[in-house]
Amino acid sequence: MAFAVAREKSEFLYQQVINLVRQMRDQGLLQPGQKLPSLRSLATKLSVSVPTVKQGYEELERLGEISARPKSGYYLSVVQATNSAPRRARLSNKAVPVKRQSLIEQVYEAIHTPGVLPLGIANPVAAHSSEKTLARTMRRVMNQAGQTAINYGPMDGFAPLKRQLALRYLDFGVPVDPAELVITNGAQEALAIALQCVAEPGDIIAVESPCYFGILELIESLGMMAFEIPLCPDDGIWLDDLSATLEQQTIKACIFSTAISNPIGSLMPEDNRKKLVALLESYNVPLIEDDVYSDLCFTEKRAIPAQAYSQKKQVITCASFSKTAAPGYRIGWMIAPKYIEKAKRIKRALSCSSSLINQWTLSEFIASGDYERNVQQLRRTLMINRDRMIASVKQEFPPNTRISCPRGGGVLWIELPSGQDAVDLFYKALNEKISIAPGAIFSPSNKYSRCFRISYGLPWSDEVEKAIKTLGQLAYQGIEPSRARTG
Amino acid sequence: MAFAVAREKSEFLYQQVINLVRQMRDQGLLQPGQKLPSLRSLATKLSVSVPTVKQGYEELERLGEISARPKSGYYLSVVQATNSAPRRARLSNKAVPVKRQSLIEQVYEAIHTPGVLPLGIANPVAAHSSEKTLARTMRRVMNQAGQTAINYGPMDGFAPLKRQLALRYLDFGVPVDPAELVITNGAQEALAIALQCVAEPGDIIAVESPCYFGILELIESLGMMAFEIPLCPDDGIWLDDLSATLEQQTIKACIFSTAISNPIGSLMPEDNRKKLVALLESYNVPLIEDDVYSDLCFTEKRAIPAQAYSQKKQVITCASFSKTAAPGYRIGWMIAPKYIEKAKRIKRALSCSSSLINQWTLSEFIASGDYERNVQQLRRTLMINRDRMIASVKQEFPPNTRISCPRGGGVLWIELPSGQDAVDLFYKALNEKISIAPGAIFSPSNKYSRCFRISYGLPWSDEVEKAIKTLGQLAYQGIEPSRARTG
Numbered sequence: 001m002a003f004a005v006a007r008e009k010s011e012f013l014y015q016q017v018i019n020l021v022r023q024m025r026d027q028g029l030l031q032p033g034q035k036l037p038s039l040r041s042l043a044t045k046l047s048v049s050v051p052t053v054k055q056g057y058e059e060l061e062r063l064g065e066i067s068a069r070p071k072s073g074y075y076l077s078v079v080q081a082t083n084s085a086p087r088r089a090r091l092s093n094k095a096v097p098v099k100r101q102s103l104i105e106q107v108y109e110a111i112h113t114p115g116v117l118p119l120g121i122a123n124p125v126a127a128h129s130s131e132k133t134l135a136r137t138m139r140r141v142m143n144q145a146g147q148t149a150i151n152y153g154p155m156d157g158f159a160p161l162k163r164q165l166a167l168r169y170l171d172f173g174v175p176v177d178p179a180e181l182v183i184t185n186g187a188q189e190a191l192a193i194a195l196q197c198v199a200e201p202g203d204i205i206a207v208e209s210p211c212y213f214g215i216l217e218l219i220e221s222l223g224m225m226a227f228e229i230p231l232c233p234d235d236g237i238w239l240d241d242l243s244a245t246l247e248q249q250t251i252k253a254c255i256f257s258t259a260i261s262n263p264i265g266s267l268m269p270e271d272n273r274k275k276l277v278a279l280l281e282s283y284n285v286p287l288i289e290d291d292v293y294s295d296l297c298f299t300e301k302r303a304i305p306a307q308a309y310s311q312k313k314q315v316i317t318c319a320s321f322s323k324t325a326a327p328g329y330r331i332g333w334m335i336a337p338k339y340i341e342k343a344k345r346i347k348r349a350l351s352c353s354s355s356l357i358n359q360w361t362l363s364e365f366i367a368s369g370d371y372e373r374n375v376q377q378l379r380r381t382l383m384i385n386r387d388r389m390i391a392s393v394k395q396e397f398p399p400n401t402r403i404s405c406p407r408g409g410g411v412l413w414i415e416l417p418s419g420q421d422a423v424d425l426f427y428k429a430l431n432e433k434i435s436i437a438p439g440a441i442f443s444p445s446n447k448y449s450r451c452f453r454i455s456y457g458l459p460w461s462d463e464v465e466k467a468i469k470t471l472g473q474l475a476y477q478g479i480e481p482s483r484a485r486t487g
Numbered sequence: 488m489a490f491a492v493a494r495e496k497s498e499f500l501y502q503q504v505i506n507l508v509r510q511m512r513d514q515g516l517l518q519p520g521q522k523l524p525s526l527r528s529l530a531t532k533l534s535v536s537v538p539t540v541k542q543g544y545e546e547l548e549r550l551g552e553i554s555a556r557p558k559s560g561y562y563l564s565v566v567q568a569t570n571s572a573p574r575r576a577r578l579s580n581k582a583v584p585v586k587r588q589s590l591i592e593q594v595y596e597a598i599h600t601p602g603v604l605p606l607g608i609a610n611p612v613a614a615h616s617s618e619k620t621l622a623r624t625m626r627r628v629m630n631q632a633g634q635t636a637i638n639y640g641p642m643d644g645f646a647p648l649k650r651q652l653a654l655r656y657l658d659f660g661v662p663v664d665p666a667e668l669v670i671t672n673g674a675q676e677a678l679a680i681a682l683q684c685v686a687e688p689g690d691i692i693a694v695e696s697p698c699y700f701g702i703l704e705l706i707e708s709l710g711m712m713a714f715e716i717p718l719c720p721d722d723g724i725w726l727d728d729l730s731a732t733l734e735q736q737t738i739k740a741c742i743f744s745t746a747i748s749n750p751i752g753s754l755m756p757e758d759n760r761k762k763l764v765a766l767l768e769s770y771n772v773p774l775i776e777d778d779v780y781s782d783l784c785f786t787e788k789r790a791i792p793a794q795a796y797s798q799k800k801q802v803i804t805c806a807s808f809s810k811t812a813a814p815g816y817r818i819g820w821m822i823a824p825k826y827i828e829k830a831k832r833i834k835r836a837l838s839c840s841s842s843l844i845n846q847w848t849l850s851e852f853i854a855s856g857d858y859e860r861n862v863q864q865l866r867r868t869l870m871i872n873r874d875r876m877i878a879s880v881k882q883e884f885p886p887n888t889r890i891s892c893p894r895g896g897g898v899l900w901i902e903l904p905s906g907q908d909a910v911d912l913f914y915k916a917l918n919e920k921i922s923i924a925p926g927a928i929f930s931p932s933n934k935y936s937r938c939f940r941i942s943y944g945l946p947w948s949d950e951v952e953k954a955i956k957t958l959g960q961l962a963y964q965g966i967e968p969s970r971a972r973t974g
Contacts, residue, residue, distance in 0.1 A: 101832060108835075112641045123639060131637050135629045142622045150618050150813040152610060154599045185672045185817070189838040196708075201688060214839070221683075221836035326637040328843035330672070345588060348595075349708035351676040352701070355842050356815035 013048050017056025020046070021066065025076060036066060036074040061299050062267055063234055064405040067383065068300035078387045100441045103423065104213055110426075110435035117458075117467050120426075120435035122262060123327060124296060124410030124457035127385055128378040130325050133370045138361040145360060153356035155348045157183025157333070161363035165333060168366065174308045180337045182347050183354050187292045190318035190334035191255065192218055193346045197316065197339040198286040199224055203252035206245060206285075208237065210413070210442035210451070212262040215255055215290065226444045227251060231261055233404055236268035239275055246283045253286045259303035260293035263413045263442055263453040265406020267303060277309040286314040286339075292323045292332075295375050297408040298383050313337035321362055323410070324375050329358040382410055385456040392465060396472025398479055410457035415439075415450050420478045422452040428474045434467045500535050504543025507533070508553065512563060523553060523561040548786045549754055550721055551892040554870060555787035565874045587928045590910065591700055597913075597922035604945075604954050607922035609749060610814060611783060611897025611944035614872055615865040617812050620857045625848040632847060640843035642835045644670025644820070648850035652820060655853065661795040667824045669834050670841050674779045677805035677821035678742065679705055680833045684803065684826040685773040686711055690739035693732060693772075695724065697900070697929035697938070699749040702742055702777065713931045714738060720891055723748060723755035726762055733770045740773045746790035747780035750900045750929055750940040752893020754790060764796040773801040773826075779810045779819075782862050784895040785870050800824035808849055810897070811862050816845040869897055872943040879952060883959025885966055897944035900926075902937050907965045909939040915961045921954045 020042075024030040036042075036057070043050045057074050060066045066074045111121045142149050156162075162178040169176040184190040191214075199205060201223030207215060209228035219226045227249060229242050237256055245251060258268045258276065268276065280287050287306055294303045307317040316339060320332030331354055336343045365371045386405075389412055393403050400417040416422060426438040439448025454471075458464055507529075511517040523529075523544070530537045544561050547553045553561045598608045629636050643649075649665040656663040671677040678701075686692060688710030694702060696715035706713045714736060716729050724743055732738060745755045745763065755763065767774050774793055781790045794804040803826060807819030818841055823830045852858045873892075876899055880890050887904040903909060913925040926935030941958075945951055 104835075105831075108642055121639070125637070126634070129634050129637070131634045134637055138629065139626060142625065147613070147616050147618045150612070150616070150621055150815045152608070152809075152814045155595055185676075185838040185841070188836075189672075192837050200710075214836070217832070217836040221833055223687075322639075327639045328637045328840075330838065330840065330842045344592075345704070346708055348591075349675075349701070349704040350679050351672040351817065351838065353815075353817065354672070355817045355845055358842055358845070 013052045014056035014059065016046060016048070017042065017053050018060055021056070021060055021076075025065075030076045032076050032078045034076050035072075036076065038073060058299065058301065059269070062269060062407060064298070064407055067298060070300070078391070100213065100444070100446075101217070103438065104217065104441050107426070107435065107437050107441060110430055113435075116430070116433045116435050117463060118435050119454040119458070119464075119467060120437040122323070122409070122411050122453070122455055122457065124323050124378065124382055124455070125325065125327055127410065127457045127459060128374065128381045130365075130370070130374040133374065134326055134361060134365060137364050137368070137370070138357065141357060141360045141364055145357070149357045149360065151356060153353045153359060155353050156344050157181070157354065158356060158359035158363060160367075161359045162333075164363050164366040172302050172304060174304060176307075176335055177337070180340045181333055181335050182340070182343050183359055184318075184320075184332045184334055184347060185351055185354050186322055186330045187290060187318045187320035187332040188214055188218070189347075189351065190320070190332045191215060191288065191290060192222070193343050193350065194288045194316040194318055194334055194336065194339075195219070195222055195224065195253065195255075196346050197336060197342045198288070199252040204250060206242070206251045206254040206256075208256055208261055208264075210263055210439065210448055212257075212290070213437075213441040216442075216444050224252075228443060228445065228447075229254075231264050231266055233264055233266055235272060236261060236266040237272075237276060239272060239279060242276070243279060246279070246285065251283075251285055253288055254280060255288045255290060256306075257290045257293065258306045259291055259297060260406065260408035262290075262293065262409060263404075263411050263437070265404050265409055265411065265413065267297060267299070267407035270304065273304070273306050274309045277306050277311075277315060281310070281312045281314060284312075284314075286316065288316045288318060291317050291319040293409040294319070295324045296379055296382060296410065298379065298386075299407065307335055310337075316343075324378065325362065325365065325371060326358075329362065330355065331358050331362055379408075382456065385410075385460050386412070388460055389454070389456040389464075389468065392468040393472070396469050397475050398472075401475065411453050411455050413451060413453055416452075416475055417479055418450070420450050420475065422448070422450055425452060425471070425474055425478065428477075429471055432470050432474070434470060436471070500539045501543035501546065503533060503535070504529065504540050505547055508543070508547055508563075512552075517563045519563055519565045521563050522559075523563065525560060545786065545788065546756070549756060549894060551785070551894055554785060557787070565878070587700065587931070587933075588704070590925065591704065591928050594913070594922070594924050594928060597917055600922075602920055603917070604921045604950060606941040606945070606951075606954060607924040609810070609896070609898050609940070609942055609944065611810050611865065611869055611942070612812065612814055614897065614944045614946060615861065615868045617852075617857070617861040620861065621813055621848060621852060624851045624855070624857070625844065628844060628847045628851055632844070636844045636847065638843060640840045640846060642840050643831050644668070644841065645843060645846035645850060647854075648846045649820075651850050651853040659789050659791060661791060663794075663822055664824070667827045668820055668822050669827070669830050670846055671807075671819045671821055671834060672838055672841050673809055673817045674777060674805045674807035674819040675701055675705070676834075676838065677807070677819045678702060678775065678777060679709070680830050680837065681775045681803040681805055681821055681823065681826075682706070682709055682711065682740065682742075683833050684823060684829045685775070686739040691736060693729070693738045693741040693743075695743055695748055695751075697750055697926065697935055699744075699777070700924075700928040703929075703931050711739075715930060715932065715934075716741075718748060718751050718753055720751055720753055722759060723753040724759075724763060726759060726766060729763070730766060733766070733772065738770075738772055740775055741767060742775045742777060744777045744780065745793045746778055746784055747893065747895035749777075749780065749896060750891075750898050750924070752891050752896055752898065752900065754784060754786070754894035757791065760791070760793050761796045764793050764798075764802060768797070768799045768801060771799075771801070773803065775803045775805060778804050778806040780896040781806070782811045783866055783869060783897065785866065785873075786894065794822055797824075803830075811865065812849065812852065812858060813845075816849065817842065818845050818849055866895075869943065872897075872947050873899070875947055876941070876943040876951075876955065879955040880959070883956050884962050885959075888962065898940050898942050900938060900940055903939075903962055904966060905937070907937050907962065909935070909937055912939060912958070912961055912965065915964075916958055919957050919961070921957060923958070
């Protein structure tokens with residue numbers, strides 16, 4: 001096979017690789033699921049270096065167009081959803097107080113109603129349960145620890161767990177001082193403490209749009225204001241928009257997920273992540289990164305937290321085990337180099353320490369290697385589930401439905417055709433014993449009325465497949481009135 | 488034996504019973520540890536009714552002068568410390584911002600330093616460990632729950648635990664609607680949520696003086712101000728002082744422990760508790776009650792939470808399992824009838840839900856009766872430890888050392904003779920590998936410099952006894968310079 005590659009002088013070399021793969025795909029030379037040429041063979045064919053091909057492949061992988069399988073190579077993704085991703089919303093240029101509580105309460109209630117399929121909750125752990133290994137570990141810890149297992153642990157966290165976390169960060173090349181790390185009650189408490197470290201009631205916090213509703217609720221609860229920065233489904237935060245906002249508004253802090261955002265599933269390119277940190281530090285604005293999904297990146301190389309690029313130590317990384325191991329253990333952490341003393345004081349005042357036995361169990365779970373094994377399997381399962389669910393939504397939903405192609409994590413973001421209302425769909429779905437998360441709760445300014453979030457974090461089953469079918473039928477019903485009007 | 492009782496017309500009948508017992512004691516007719524006359528025999532002798540004698544005995548019990556042994560009767564307390572309780576501090580009449588953090592940090596650090604005897608922490612659970620029963624229960628729960636054990640629980644708490652708690656309250660005659668109850672990460676998070684339900688930054692919160700330093704830290708962390716109301720070692724909050732304060736200051740809310748206060752161990756008489764609630768409701772001031780110790784009252788009848796007397800539903804009860812079963816599980820709760828919707832929202836925003844497996848285990852622990860059995864044994868052990876420690880302090884410390892006689896809980900509050908500094912003692916004790924909690928951290932206005940708190944919640948041992956001896960020697964050293972001056 002010979003490949004014709006149009007070269008432009010200004011073009012990065014690796015862009016040629018990307019163009020070539022896309023060309024082969026569009027021409028049907030590469031079929032979904034088919035293996036890509038090896039790095040070496042393509043390098044030879046294009047007369048470029050192996051690292052250049054690698055760079056091109058990694059970028060395609062980040063964009064979800066191809067995926068890596070360990071020790072095997074790169075494969076064309078089964079689902080190519082990039083171009084049908086939900087559109088960027090037009091956002092207001094005002095900071096707004098957050099008010100969507102009643103709907104959020106109903107979403108949570110639906111999730112915990114027996115007999116209702118919980119597609120509305122972001123709970124990827126269910127896809128590949130670590131329950132048995134964790135239970136075994138906890139039994140062992142109870143035997144070892146005796147009386148100590150029920151005692152108060154240190155306020156800032158169980159030292160061995162802090163060490164294990166620091167070692168993990170070191171594995172991806174990010175040195176973290178355990179003394180700058182505080183164990184919290186999940187990432188939510190970490191975010192609560194982080195916000196209180198850097199901002200006060202009345203302050204404006206820049207958030208992603210769409211934004212995880214738990215963050216919006218937190219900002220409201222602390223009497224702060226949210227300012228929405230639009231997300232690009234591929235690249236995450238639009239740096240130009242952010243830059244313009246920083247110029248025009250007094251932003252006290254940002255809460256972003258630079259690795260995998262929730263609900264949209266974007267992954268910032270490493271270069272953008274560096275630029276983001278530099279931009280914020282030039283304005284002296286602290287970045288709080290909600291990093292709960294970075295262990296679930298579908299790229300071969302795990303995303304490096306923005307923390308690693310900070311010069312001024314103004315990045316606070318918040319994360320947890322809730323999306324990767326044990327949501328119900330409620331153990332998270334924060335890395336807050338500049339604000340550590342304040343963070344420790346606030347943690348102590350808010351809830352003293354976190355559950356010692358849960359910390360201890362998770363510490364052993366990492367140390368034994370079980371955590372990493374579990375996360376790897378979970379990632380593989382989630383990738384398969386994602387592709388299945390995208391395919392299923394494509395098949396069952398009305399034309400012009402737009403679907404995200406998440407780069408990791410466990411949720412899809414879906415935009416219904418114009419004229420439809422996702423809150424309406426939420427209620428109709430609940431009647432059918434299916435919970436979804438309507439888009440309205442992901443914005444303080446009532447954007448995303450046509451969008452909703454569903455989880456592919458349940459084990460794939462006929463029930464899930466049937467639920468997608470039912471949701472699709474409900475979505476078809478939603479467009480009938482307008483059809484009737486035009487017909 | 489014949490008893491001569493001086494009757495005064497205005498005197499309550501039960502006061503005669505009290506006077507008689509004290510007279511017998513002072514005359515040596517009743518020895519410490521000796522059994523008191525039965526209710527019936529004393530009623531006959533005094534020509535009063537059995538309930539009147541019972542009322543007098545209960546009052547003496549509340550005051551710590553006698554104690555009840557189930558199915559046996561009443562006994563003269565071994566230690567009669569009432570009259571040597573630390574004195575009421577002269578308090579400023581200004582609200583003050585709270586600042587004692589560095590010392591608090593050192594106290595916590597000392598507690599968690601290996602090899603240091605943790606007398607500085609209030610951890611009564613250690614006296615009679617429930618660890619084995621809890622471990623067995625947790626194993627059973629893991630077997631039953633499977634995958635569910637690691638999942639997210641409902642935001643406001645695991646329903647069976649809420650039901651078990653409501654049933655327990657019903658046992659002491661307090662009806663609690665589980666829907667008005669939220670499970671939290673320990674009582675500390677409950678207090679944090681409660682404060683945010685009723686007050687805002689800048690508001691003044693009335694606290695007990697001396698006050699548990701965790702509450703002072705919380706008030707500071709939320710940007711509020713603390714106003715100290717003096718405690719009577721016997722009767723708790725002085726209602727006259729509180730009434731005057733309410734007249735003069737804009738108090739936004741109160742945080743009191745009407746059952747057992749920390750560190751002083753006072754127990755408000757039931758009548759005062761009723762008056763307290765009525766007084767606060769007449770000023771429309773919400774009461775947050777820190778009720779973590781009420782299951783550890785040394786009176787035969789468990790203290791009823793102030794919640795029970797509320798007409799306006801403005802009392803928020805905060806409690807936990809940390810002082811009675813498993814501090815390290817970090818499970819507490821709050822009852823907030825009037826503020827329940829706000830409380831649920833704040834809990835969700837602060838930390839989502841609490842550890843499901845820990846909640847589940849505690850729920851089974853109550854349902855099986857193990858909790859109540861454990862608490863009863865713990866109370867007995869703590870009473871014995873208290874008396875031992877008071878006796879030991881009396882023997883080892885300089886004359887004019889004043890000692891509290893706690894009505895429950897697990898800590899003693901000790902006032903050194905004049906001229907001494909308890910922070911100094913804290914550092915000297917730490918050199919000897921003993922941690923204590925210096926009085927300075929229990930007041931935002933640097934009161935109680937001569938006081939310190941020690942726990943009798945460790946199993947009684949030679950090590951504990953030796954530590955008291957060492958502390959006593961250090962206290963003697965502290966007074967030597969002034970002796971030298973006067974000598």
